[in-house]
Amino acid sequence: MKPVLSWGRINDKYCNVVRADYFADPNLLTIAESSDNGMLLAHGMGRSYGDSGLNKGGVIFQTTRQNHILDFDTQTGIIKARAGITLEEILRVSVPQGWFLPVTPGTKYVTLGGAVANDVHGKNHHKVGSLGAHIMRLSLTRSDRKTVICSPRTQKKLFNMTIGGLGLTGFINWVEFKLKPIESSYLETENIPYTSLDEFFSLSEESAKWPYTVAWIDCFAPKSKQGRGIFTRAKFSNYGALDIHRDDHIATWPFVTPALFLNRFSITAFNFLYRWRPGARMKGRSHYDSFFYPLDGINHWNRLYGKAGFFQHQSLIPLERSKEGIGDLLDIIKESKQGSFLAVLKLHGPEYSPGTMSFCRPGKGVSLALDFANKGQKTRQLLERLDACVLKHNGRTYPAKDGRMSAQTFQTAFPQWTKLEAMRDPKFSSSFWRRVSQTTS
Amino acid sequence: MPKPNNQDANSLLVLGGTSAVALAYARLRASEGKPIILVGRNSDKLKLNQADLAARTKKPVDIHVCDLSDTAILDKNWNAVTSMGHNISEVFLAYGLLGDQLKTQKDSQKFLASLNTNFVSAAMWAEKAFDHFAYKGSGQITVIGSVAGDRGRQSNYHYGTAKGALEIFCDGMAHRAARFKGAKINILLVKPGFIDTPMTDHLDKGGLLWASPEKIAKITLKAVFRGKRKIYAPWFWRFILLLIRMTPRFAFHKTGL
Numbered sequence: 001m002k003p004v005l006s007w008g009r010i011n012d013k014y015c016n017v018v019r020a021d022y023f024a025d026p027n028l029l030t031i032a033e034s035s036d037n038g039m040l041l042a043h044g045m046g047r048s049y050g051d052s053g054l055n056k057g058g059v060i061f062q063t064t065r066q067n068h069i070l071d072f073d074t075q076t077g078i079i080k081a082r083a084g085i086t087l088e089e090i091l092r093v094s095v096p097q098g099w100f101l102p103v104t105p106g107t108k109y110v111t112l113g114g115a116v117a118n119d120v121h122g123k124n125h126h127k128v129g130s131l132g133a134h135i136m137r138l139s140l141t142r143s144d145r146k147t148v149i150c151s152p153r154t155q156k157k158l159f160n161m162t163i164g165g166l167g168l169t170g171f172i173n174w175v176e177f178k179l180k181p182i183e184s185s186y187l188e189t190e191n192i193p194y195t196s197l198d199e200f201f202s203l204s205e206e207s208a209k210w211p212y213t214v215a216w217i218d219c220f221a222p223k224s225k226q227g228r229g230i231f232t233r234a235k236f237s238n239y240g241a242l243d244i245h246r247d248d249h250i251a252t253w254p255f256v257t258p259a260l261f262l263n264r265f266s267i268t269a270f271n272f273l274y275r276w277r278p279g280a281r282m283k284g285r286s287h288y289d290s291f292f293y294p295l296d297g298i299n300h301w302n303r304l305y306g307k308a309g310f311f312q313h314q315s316l317i318p319l320e321r322s323k324e325g326i327g328d329l330l331d332i333i334k335e336s337k338q339g340s341f342l343a344v345l346k347l348h349g350p351e352y353s354p355g356t357m358s359f360c361r362p363g364k365g366v367s368l369a370l371d372f373a374n375k376g377q378k379t380r381q382l383l384e385r386l387d388a389c390v391l392k393h394n395g396r397t398y399p400a401k402d403g404r405m406s407a408q409t410f411q412t413a414f415p416q417w418t419k420l421e422a423m424r425d426p427k428f429s430s431s432f433w434r435r436v437s438q439t440t441s
Numbered sequence: 442m443p444k445p446n447n448q449d450a451n452s453l454l455v456l457g458g459t460s461a462v463a464l465a466y467a468r469l470r471a472s473e474g475k476p477i478i479l480v481g482r483n484s485d486k487l488k489l490n491q492a493d494l495a496a497r498t499k500k501p502v503d504i505h506v507c508d509l510s511d512t513a514i515l516d517k518n519w520n521a522v523t524s525m526g527h528n529i530s531e532v533f534l535a536y537g538l539l540g541d542q543l544k545t546q547k548d549s550q551k552f553l554a555s556l557n558t559n560f561v562s563a564a565m566w567a568e569k570a571f572d573h574f575a576y577k578g579s580g581q582i583t584v585i586g587s588v589a590g591d592r593g594r595q596s597n598y599h600y601g602t603a604k605g606a607l608e609i610f611c612d613g614m615a616h617r618a619a620r621f622k623g624a625k626i627n628i629l630l631v632k633p634g635f636i637d638t639p640m641t642d643h644l645d646k647g648g649l650l651w652a653s654p655e656k657i658a659k660i661t662l663k664a665v666f667r668g669k670r671k672i673y674a675p676w677f678w679r680f681i682l683l684l685i686r687m688t689p690r691f692a693f694h695k696t697g698l
Contacts, residue, residue, distance in 0.1 A: 019639075019642060021639060022459075022461065022464070022639065023459070023483075023485065023486045023489055065461075065639075068489050068490070068492065068493040069493045069496040069497070070492050070496075071492065071496065072496035074499070079496075092472065093472070093496060093497050096472075097499075247659075
């Protein structure tokens with residue numbers, strides 16, 4: 001058993017780490033038996049923030065060696081690859097041929113399997129839904145039956161449960177999905193500063209035709225300017241080269257930042273600089289790497305939050321409650337005096353993904369993603385209050401980013417969790433799942 | 442089977458096509474659009490790598506299934522590989538067997554087999570490649586050696602001997618190549634330290650000394666571009682091995698290395 005840290009560097013759990021072979025399909029029963037609790041969980045790049053990728057007392061089965069592309073049709077853009085491949089590697093191969101990921105999260109260092117298991121979404125959610133909407137087939141090995149190939153037509157229930165199923169329905173061998181054609185690897189982007197939540201909504205409405213939209217917000221803005229920030233919209237350019245991203249990180253965050261430097265003054269200063277940086281009013285071109293993956297440039301950026309680690313909190317509030325809901329959340333944060341460097345606001349569209357457990361399932365709404373340095377009890381209390389507020393507005397919190405939500409919060413927001421529990425592979429479990437599936441009174 | 446026509450493109454021949462470093466290196470070459478031949482023993486594994494590389498290079502990727510260490514039919518295998526319709530310009534020799542010295546010490550047949558795999562057959566393949574390039578006029582031979590070949594150590598001198606001999610062999614080939622008039626053959630010996638591959642999964646990993654196969658492949662490709670003859674990968678092993686070689690015997694023998 002080794003200590004394994006998740007991306008937020010808080011939930012270190014002792015797991016038995018088993019690494020996948022390059023070639024052979026895993027023998028799930030034997031692997032599961034090698035741990036104390038007899039449970040296993042597939043684990044890719046470990047980019048989940050909380051404990052949804054950890055399995056205390058059990059096995060985490062590291063898939064990154066199973067990274068073969070099995071088929072890539074450059075005419076149709078259909079690619080079939082093993083689940084341990086990273087999105088970074090897929091881009092390396094697909095971009096020169098004029099194909100891009102249909103949906104991408106904010107980092108390219110995640111495995112395809114992890115992206116499916118969390119049904120990740122991106123800046124184009126309002127147009128095309130989350131990744132699950134683009135999956136054509138996937139192969140799943142379970143400990144209790146033979147390997148099955150699922151698609152929206154065959155084994156539909158298992159398919160729908162696996163997309164966003166937190167890796168609990170079995171081991172994903174490979175995934176087949178359709179890429180999106182691009183004519184250039186550069187995007188035409190516009191950054192527009194705005195000063196209120198109302199403006200965020202009108203900008204979002206006005207930009208409905210733009211394929212990619214997102215906003216960065218300043219969570220310490222005065223009440224009169226609540227929600228102010230910078231609205232970004234972009235589309236792939238139809239001219240320019242098909243350059244892939246650069247090979248190395250620009251820099252490595254060299255050490256764990258001392259807690260002393262993480263307070264509301266440093267965050268206010270950061271927000272000020274971020275708002276007034278030259279690019280904040282930019283209208284121009286940027287490469288997909290700097291547009292979609294700004295933090296990937298810094299290796300180990302998660303060390304920035306200090307020794308105690310950090311929490312992410314992402315919630316989605318239905319559109320009709322969103323103005324009020326986001327306002328309430330921002331009030332709670334401001335009052336707590338614990339801010340977030342990168343608070344991200346995004347208007348979601350209707351969900352096209354078939355994933356039963358998908359985070360974006362309820363459809364149109366607004367999501368707010370925040371991170372907080374871990375300051376112990378007071379940060380946990382703040383997160384509890386945020387959860388309560390999200391529930392009050394019929395919203396939900398994102399499991400991939402969570403390491404602490406209560407079973408009750410989870411079960412209220414995801415009442416369909418019992419279906420996942422019923423279809424869960426009996427040998428698969430995670431620390432997250434054991435926590436949130438507890439009986440609540 | 443129809444023969445691919447690749448006479449214009451320069452192909453990479455990989456000996457040991459299922460090794461982790463070889464796959465990483467072939468992927469880099471595939472992204473440059475090179476045709477590739479993979480040689481190895483396990484056809485299922487080779488086919489998986491073939492599909493992956495074919496998706497990247499968009500040029501033919503062929504496989505030849507054989508036991509590379511079988512010296513009796515090595516000539517036949519060489520002929521089979523060179524008559525696949527490729528214009529081979531680079532040979533990447535990556536196969537090897539770390540082995541368990543406690544077993545090879547007790548079983549002389551196993552010891553012989555490991556020498557055959559890690560040195561005898563490897564040298565024979567390299568010699569074949571040399572002749573091929575000498576006839577053609579140019580070529581690149583890249584051999585994966587090991588830091589284990591720098592000094593005999595009680596824990597793995599069986600493996601170390603073979604890798605050390607391979608180094609002397611490469612030195613000799615490089616000398617021969619240098620005296621060639623008209624032909625330009627470059628021989629590169631790569632001496633990696635600890636690589637995080639399935640071959641080393643039984644060891645306790647982590648720490649700065651371990652490198653990924655992708656990193657070794659990247660370093661190797663850079664060295665090929667620069668026409669280097671011998672490198673440690675990553676570079677710091679040069680200094681670690683310098684210290685190990687310079688340690689006086691009385692002190693060295695007190696260690697359990």
